[in-house]
Amino acid sequence: MKCMSEEEVVKKIYLILKQYIPLKEMQSATDHLVDDLQELLDEEELYRLAGIDKYIKTSVKDILGEPEEDFDYEDDDY
Numbered sequence: 001m002k003c004m005s006e007e008e009v010v011k012k013i014y015l016i017l018k019q020y021i022p023l024k025e026m027q028s029a030t031d032h033l034v035d036d037l038q039e040l041l042d043e044e045e046l047y048r049l050a051g052i053d054k055y056i057k058t059s060v061k062d063i064l065g066e067p068e069e070d071f072d073y074e075d076d077d078y
Contacts, residue, residue, distance in 0.1 A: 007045045010037060011052060018053075026055050034059040043067070 004012070014033070021029050034056065037046060047067050050060040 006041060007049060010041070011049060014049075014052065014056070018055075027058065030055040030059040031062065034063050038063070044069075 018026065018029075034046065034049075037049075041049075043064060046060050046064060050057040
């Protein structure tokens with residue numbers, strides 16, 4: 001079994017679960033997720049996760065603000 005980082009696990013779970021969240025509730029759901037993830041992941045990991053999609057990006061930006069450093073956003077198109 002492949003060993004995945006916490007960041008990779010969160011990404012995989014999010015991509016699966018977002019298929020089942022109605023679009024009108026997606027931003028609220030990602031806001032809640034990012035707020036809770038602050039306890040598990042460091043800022044750099046959260047900023048990288050912001051590249052998953054526009055919802056996570058908005059949540060990270062609203063909750064953490066603009067990054068002080070230039071983190072590489074994962075600009076993967078999912």
